[in-house]
Amino acid sequence: MKIVGIVGSNAELSYNRLLLQYIKRNFGSKFELDIIEIDNIPLFNQSQDISNEPLLSDFNKRILQADGVIISTAEHNHTIPAALKSVLEWLSFNLHPFENKPVMVIGASYFTQGSSRAQLHLRQILDAPGVNAIVMPGNEFLLGNAKAAFDEDGQLIEQRTVEFLSGILTKFMKFISVVSVLEDKPQYPSEDLYAKGTIDTTIEGVDMYSDNWVEEAAAKTQAADGSDYVKLNHGVLTVDQLNYFLRSMPLELTYADHNNQFLYYNYTKEEADMLAGRRPEQVGNPLAECHPEKSLNGVEWVIQTLRSGAQDLVQVKVPSPDGMFKVHNYQAMRNEDGEYMGINEYILDLMPWVNFYLQQTGQKLVGDADATTSASVSDTDASTSASVK
Numbered sequence: 563m564k565i566v567g568i569v570g571s572n573a574e575l576s577y578n579r580l581l582l583q584y585i586k587r588n589f590g591s592k593f594e595l596d597i598i599e600i601d602n603i604p605l606f607n608q609s610q611d612i613s614n615e616p617l618l619s620d621f622n623k624r625i626l627q628a629d630g631v632i633i634s635t636a637e638h639n640h641t642i643p644a645a646l647k648s649v650l651e652w653l654s655f656n657l658h659p660f661e662n663k664p665v666m667v668i669g670a671s672y673f674t675q676g677s678s679r680a681q682l683h684l685r686q687i688l689d690a691p692g693v694n695a696i697v698m699p700g701n702e703f704l705l706g707n708a709k710a711a712f713d714e715d716g717q718l719i720e721q722r723t724v725e726f727l728s729g730i731l732t733k734f735m736k737f738i739s740v741v742s743v744l745e746d747k748p749q750y751p752s753e754d755l756y757a758k759g760t761i762d763t764t765i766e767g768v769d770m771y772s773d774n775w776v777e778e779a780a781a782k783t784q785a786a787d788g789s790d791y792v793k794l795n796h797g798v799l800t801v802d803q804l805n806y807f808l809r810s811m812p813l814e815l816t817y818a819d820h821n822n823q824f825l826y827y828n829y830t831k832e833e834a835d836m837l838a839g840r841r842p843e844q845v846g847n848p849l850a851e852c853h854p855e856k857s858l859n860g861v862e863w864v865i866q867t868l869r870s871g872a873q874d875l876v877q878v879k880v881p882s883p884d885g886m887f888k889v890h891n892y893q894a895m896r897n898e899d900g901e902y903m904g905i906n907e908y909i910l911d912l913m914p915w916v917n918f919y920l921q922q923t924g925q926k927l928v929g930d931a932d933a934t935t936s937a938s939v940s941d942t943d944a945s946t947s948a949s950v951k
């Protein structure tokens with residue numbers, strides 16, 4: 563589960579930041595916490611809209627991609643700090659990432675009330691039209707006397723506080739699952755998996771179903787080859803050097819463009835010996851030809867998820883009886899303007915890394931480590947029940 567934690571203070575030394583950092587360190591096995599800082603967001607100004615500038619669009623994307631949000635608010639003059647209110651105004655003006663997002667409110671302040679008045683106001687703000695978050699009711703976590711609450715390592719000192727925090731975080735996880743049942747699935751435009759259209763880089767006049775597509779497309783475009791140099795963003799290599807480089811990657815790499823055409827893989831092995839089999843004659847095919855019919859819905863879902871920006875990475879984890887732990891990663895490629903440019907699919911066996919870690923730390927896998935999941939592309943949350951203890 564992925565959660566965003568918003569530091570509701572722009573102070574350099576912030577107890578609300580310490581609280582979120584504490585949660586990130588100590589509850590990492592429950593969820594992944596992505597901490598967002600608000601200190602460099604300009605004051606909201608309706609006449610100078612910066613919604614599309616990288617700072618805010620990054621903020622927006624991270625919240626959209628999260629399963630839930632925890633806001634840890636400071637209290638200034640019995641309400642939330644102006645810096646936090648300003649960010650919430652930006653995020654309810656032309657961007658609306660909180661819409662139907664499960665949110666938990668917590669906070670820390672210097673005095674005994676532990677930001678209670680700010681938290682009440684924050685709940686009201688989050689309920690306003692334009693924000694429309696789904697705030698977890700009750701379950702107030704008020705960290706009063708914040709200056710004395712942490713030790714020098716940033717750990718909460720009071721055991722009762724730790725237990726209470728742990729309890730409400732568990733409730734928040736449940737709250738997120740309950741809210742997700744109510745959510746409408748987003749409707750995305752359908753994907754042309756047969757690549758019938760063209761994009762700027764489509765090599766026209768070459769049959770994409772041809773077994774010899776690579777040679778024909780190279781001839782048609784007079785593609786650089788062998789000792790020809792290619793200028794990259796941070797280097798110049800010959801095509802041979804590029805091939806040495808890509809072939810030596812400990813990953814199976816596949817490139818499909820944003821027209822859903824399979825353009826490249828870093829051929830290292832024969833199909834039968836690969837983690838996910840590919841054949842040279844498949845290169846150039848539309849994606850629909852590279853997958854069995856029954857998987858096409860899943861393939862479409864992955865592309866929709868990446869193209870829409872809902873996620874940058876979709877992972878499918880497949881433990882197998884032969885001792886491998888294959889991870890299929892579908893990573894969105896984007897240009898400088900953030901537009902979707904296709905999929906970088908990289909597949910690797912994680913087991914050598916896991917074994918190294920276990921060896922170094924004297925730990926072992928427990929639970930159903932040998933279980934084989936039949937994770938399909940549509941079943942993207944499928945993950946192993948193997949855990950490291």
Ligand SMILES: Cc1cc2nc3c(=O)[nH]c(=O)nc-3n(C[C@H](O)[C@H](O)[C@H](O)COP(=O)(O)O)c2cc1C
Pocket residue numbers: 570571572573575576577578579635636637638639640641670671672673674675676677708
């Ligand atoms: C302008 C101002 C107003 C404050 N008002 C309150 C207040 O109403 N209630 C309170 O408990 N603390 C108040 N404080 C103290 C905050 O609790 C304290 O600054 C707190 O640490 C803020 O959280 P942070 O460390 O994450 O920035 C105020 C601080 C400032 C600077």
